[in-house]
Amino acid sequence: MVIAIVNQKGGVGKSTTTVNLGTGIADIGYRVAIIDLDPQSNTTSSLLGKPPMDGPTVYDVLDDWKNATNALVRTEVENLFLMPSNINLAGAEIELVSAISRETRLKRAVDSIRNDFDFIFVDCPPSLGLLTLNAMAAADNLIVPIQCEYFALEGLSKLMETYEIVKENLNPNLKILGFLLTMYDTRTRLSLEVAEEVRKYFGDKVFKTIIPRSVRISEAPGFSMPIQKFAPNSKGAIAYNELAKEVVERAQKS
Amino acid sequence: MVIAIVNQKGGVGKSTTTVNLGTGIADIGYRVAIIDLDPQSNTTSSLLGKPPMDGPTVYDVLDDWKNATNALVRTEVENLFLMPSNINLAGAEIELVSAISRETRLKRAVDSIRNDFDFIFVDCPPSLGLLTLNAMAAADNLIVPIQCEYFALEGLSKLMETYEIVKENLNPNLKILGFLLTMYDTRTRLSLEVAEEVRKYFGDKVFKTIIPRSVRISEAPGFSMPIQKFAPNSKGAIAYNELAKEVVERAQKS
Numbered sequence: 001m002v003i004a005i006v007n008q009k010g011g012v013g014k015s016t017t018t019v020n021l022g023t024g025i026a027d028i029g030y031r032v033a034i035i036d037l038d039p040q041s042n043t044t045s046s047l048l049g050k051p052p053m054d055g056p057t058v059y060d061v062l063d064d065w066k067n068a069t070n071a072l073v074r075t076e077v078e079n080l081f082l083m084p085s086n087i088n089l090a091g092a093e094i095e096l097v098s099a100i101s102r103e104t105r106l107k108r109a110v111d112s113i114r115n116d117f118d119f120i121f122v123d124c125p126p127s128l129g130l131l132t133l134n135a136m137a138a139a140d141n142l143i144v145p146i147q148c149e150y151f152a153l154e155g156l157s158k159l160m161e162t163y164e165i166v167k168e169n170l171n172p173n174l175k176i177l178g179f180l181l182t183m184y185d186t187r188t189r190l191s192l193e194v195a196e197e198v199r200k201y202f203g204d205k206v207f208k209t210i211i212p213r214s215v216r217i218s219e220a221p222g223f224s225m226p227i228q229k230f231a232p233n234s235k236g237a238i239a240y241n242e243l244a245k246e247v248v249e250r251a252q253k254s
Numbered sequence: 255m256v257i258a259i260v261n262q263k264g265g266v267g268k269s270t271t272t273v274n275l276g277t278g279i280a281d282i283g284y285r286v287a288i289i290d291l292d293p294q295s296n297t298t299s300s301l302l303g304k305p306p307m308d309g310p311t312v313y314d315v316l317d318d319w320k321n322a323t324n325a326l327v328r329t330e331v332e333n334l335f336l337m338p339s340n341i342n343l344a345g346a347e348i349e350l351v352s353a354i355s356r357e358t359r360l361k362r363a364v365d366s367i368r369n370d371f372d373f374i375f376v377d378c379p380p381s382l383g384l385l386t387l388n389a390m391a392a393a394d395n396l397i398v399p400i401q402c403e404y405f406a407l408e409g410l411s412k413l414m415e416t417y418e419i420v421k422e423n424l425n426p427n428l429k430i431l432g433f434l435l436t437m438y439d440t441r442t443r444l445s446l447e448v449a450e451e452v453r454k455y456f457g458d459k460v461f462k463t464i465i466p467r468s469v470r471i472s473e474a475p476g477f478s479m480p481i482q483k484f485a486p487n488s489k490g491a492i493a494y495n496e497l498a499k500e501v502v503e504r505a506q507k508s
C-alpha cells in the first residue's frame with residue numbers, strides 16, 4: 001500500500017510522522033520504503049544524517065522512473081528503506097511545469113517498486129504544488145497530520161479540494177486513510193478544542209492514536225534516529241507504535 | 255522600509271512574527287502595512303478573522319499593481335493596515351510561471367504604496383517558489399525566523415543561496431536585517447544548542463531578542479488578535495515589543 005503524508009500547512013509533523021510511523025511498521029516485520037519528496041530533505045537527514053553524496057535520489061527518479069530501484073538505500077532500521085531527496089529537488093516544482101505527464105512521473109516510479117514492499121510512505125513538502133500532486137497521484141491513501149493549534153483547520157478545505165480534483169482527474173481510487181492529531185499538549189485548552197473540532201468534522205476518520213508534544217521526538221532527528229531507537233520507552237515512541245498498529249489494521253480493512 | 259519574513263521551513267513562526275512584530279511597531283506610532291503573500295492566509299485570519307468577502311486581495315494586486323491601494327484594509331490595530339490574501343493565491347505559483355516579469359510583479363505594487371508607510375512587512379509561504387521570489391525582489395531587507403529545533407539549520411544554506419541569486423539578478427540592494435530565534439523553550443537543551451549554533455554561524459546578525467515558546471502566542475490567532483492585544487503582559491507580548499524596538503533601531507542604522 002502506498003500512503004502519502006500531506007498537509008500544506010508547515011511544521012505540522014509530516015516528516016516526523018513519516019519517519020516514526022515507517023519505523024513502527026517496519027519493527028512489526030513489514031517491508032517498508034520511504035520516499036522523501038521534500039527538497040528540505042528532513043526525512044532523509046532524520047534517517048541517514050546527511051543526504052548520500054552519490055547515487056540517484058528522488059530527483060533522478062522523477063527524471064527517469066527506471067532509477068527507482070537504484071535510488072533505494074538501506075537505513076539503520078531493519079526492513080526500512082529510503083529513497084532520499086537532496087537540494088536538486090528544489091528546482092523540480094518549476095522544472096516539472098513543462099514536463100510530459102508532469103503529475104504522474106512519481107506514479108510510474110512507485111508502480112515499478114510497489115511489489116517489493118508492504119508499505120510505501122511519501123513525505124511531502126508544505127505546499128499543494130506539483131510535488132504533492134505527484135504524491136497524491138501515486139498513492140492509494142493519504143494520512144493528514146494536523147497540529148493541535150489554531151491554524152490547523154484553516155487550510156484543510158483547500159487540501160480536501162485538491163484531493164477531490166486528484167480523485168477526479170488523476171487517481172480515482174485515492175482514499176483518505178485518516179487524520180492524525182499531532183503535538184497534542186495536555187496542559188492547554190487549545191489542544192483539546194482543536195481535537196474536538198477535528199473530530200466534529202471528520203468523525204471516525206480521525207485516528208484514535210494521538211501523538212503528544214514531546215521534546216524527545218524533536219531531539220531524535222539530531223541523532224539520526226527514529227524515536228523508537230532514540231527513546232524506546234518514551235510516550236512519543238509508544239504513541240507512534242500504537243499508530244503503526246492502527247494504520248496496519250485500517251490498511252487491511254480498506 | 256520593506257521587510258520580507260522568509261524561511262521555506264514550515265511552521266517556524268513567519269506568520270506569527272509578521273502579525274506581532276507589525277503590531278509592536280504600529281504601537282510605537284509608525285505607519286505599518288502587512289502584505290499576506292501566503293495562500294494559507296494565516297496572517298489575514300489572525301488580524302481579520304476571515305478573509306474579506308469582496309474587494310481586491312494580493313492575488314488581484316499581482317495581476318495588476320494598480321489594485322494595491324484599494325487592496326489595503328484597516329485592522330483593529332491603530333496604524334496597522336493589511337493587504338489580505340485568500341484561497342485564489344494558491345493558483346498563483348503555477349499561473350505566474352508564464353507571466354511577464356513574473357518575479358517583480360509584487361515589487362511594482364509595493365513601490366506604488368511605499369511612500370505611504372514607514373514599514374511594510376511581507377509574510378511568505380513555506381517555499382522558495384515564485385511568491386517568495388516576488389517578496390525578496392520587492393524587499394529592502396529580510397528577517398529569517400528560525401525555530402529552535404533540530405531541522406532549523408538544514409534549509410538555511412538553500413535560503414542563503416536564493417538570497418544571493420536574488421541579489422545578483424533582481425534586487426542588488428537586498429540585505430538581511432536579522433535572524434530571529436523563535437519558540438525558544440528554556441526547559442530543553444535542544445533550544446540552547448540550536449541558539450548557540452545559529453549565533454556561531456551568523457554572529458551579530460542574530461537578533462538579541464529571543465521569542466519564547468508560549469501557549470498565549472498560539473492562542474491569540476483564535477481571537478483574531480495580536481499577542482499585544484490578547485495578553486499584553488505575557489512574555490510573548492513583551493518579547494515581540496522588544497523585537498519591535500530592535501528592528502526599528504537596525505532599520506535606522508541600515
Ligand SMILES: Nc1ncnc2c1ncn2[C@@H]1O[C@H](COP(=O)(O)OP(=O)(O)OP(=O)(O)O)[C@@H](O)[C@H]1O
Pocket residue numbers: 009010011012013014015016017038040042124125126182183184211212213214215217218219221236262263264265380403404405
Ligand atoms: N510530537 C512532537 N512533539 C514535539 N515536537 C515535534 C513533534 N512532532 C514534530 N515535532 C517537531 O516540530 C517541528 C516540525 O515537525 P516536522 O518537521 O516533522 O513537520 P513538517 O510538517 O514535516 O514540516 P514541513 O512543513 O517544513 O515539512 C520539528 O522540529 C519536529 O522535530
Ligand SMILES: Nc1ncnc2c1ncn2[C@@H]1O[C@H](COP(=O)(O)OP(=O)(O)OP(=O)(O)O)[C@@H](O)[C@H]1O
Pocket residue numbers: 008009010011126149150151263264265266267268269270271292294296378379380436437438465466467468469471472473475
Ligand atoms: N513563540 C511561539 N510559542 C508557541 N507557539 C507558537 C509560537 N510562534 C508560533 N507558534 C505557533 O506555531 C505554529 C506555527 O507558527 P506560524 O504559523 O506562525 O509559522 P509559519 O512559519 O508562518 O508557518 P507556515 O510555514 O505554515 O507559513 C502556529 O500554530 C503558531 O500559533
Ligand SMILES: [Mg+2]
Pocket residue numbers: 014015016038042043123124125
Ligand atoms: Mg517535512
Ligand SMILES: [Mg+2]
Pocket residue numbers: 268269270292296378379
Ligand atoms: Mg505562515
